[in-house]
Amino acid sequence: MEYNYVKLLDRAWEHLPEGLKSHDRFSIPQANTFIEGNQTIIKNFSEIADLLGRDPKHVFTFLLKELAAPGTLDGSRVVIQRALRKHVIDQKIEAYAVEYVLCQECKKPDTKFTELEGQRIIKCAACGGWRPLRKIK
Numbered sequence: 001m002e003y004n005y006v007k008l009l010d011r012a013w014e015h016l017p018e019g020l021k022s023h024d025r026f027s028i029p030q031a032n033t034f035i036e037g038n039q040t041i042i043k044n045f046s047e048i049a050d051l052l053g054r055d056p057k058h059v060f061t062f063l064l065k066e067l068a069a070p071g072t073l074d075g076s077r078v079v080i081q082r083a084l085r086k087h088v089i090d091q092k093i094e095a096y097a098v099e100y101v102l103c104q105e106c107k108k109p110d111t112k113f114t115e116l117e118g119q120r121i122i123k124c125a126a127c128g129g130w131r132p133l134r135k136i137k
């Protein structure tokens with residue numbers, strides 16, 4: 001069990017973009033969670049959103065869609081109506097960072113949401129690269 005978990009982590013790591021592994025300034029924040037009954041509480045949610053430099057509501061919406069579970073944003077915490085292991089939530093935070101924080105060109109996190117000719121885009125301040133901002137479905 002333990003062995004498989006480590007292997008899974010290794011595999012996830014291998015699939016990370018190169019820039020992400022070597023980046024010395026930014027590391028993807030990890031969830032501080034605990035399970036209470038059949039709920040999962042993410043204690044450091046506002047801190048995670050802060051570190052990602054994104055609106056907590058946006059991160060929250062993404063998380064719930066990805067986890068396919070209802071939940072509430074409660075001050076600095078999030079309560080999800082499902083018992084979930086920490087690594088499941090960490091994987092979703094990582095997916096969020098890849099999609100909505102890291103530049104696809106230079107892999108730096110110096111991006112922001114903006115508009116170009118009426119289209120919502122994510123733009124990188126480091127290299128000028130941009131891509132259309134994907135809507136959370």
Ligand SMILES: [Zn+2]
Pocket residue numbers: 103104105106107108124125126127128129
């Ligand atoms: Zn860039």
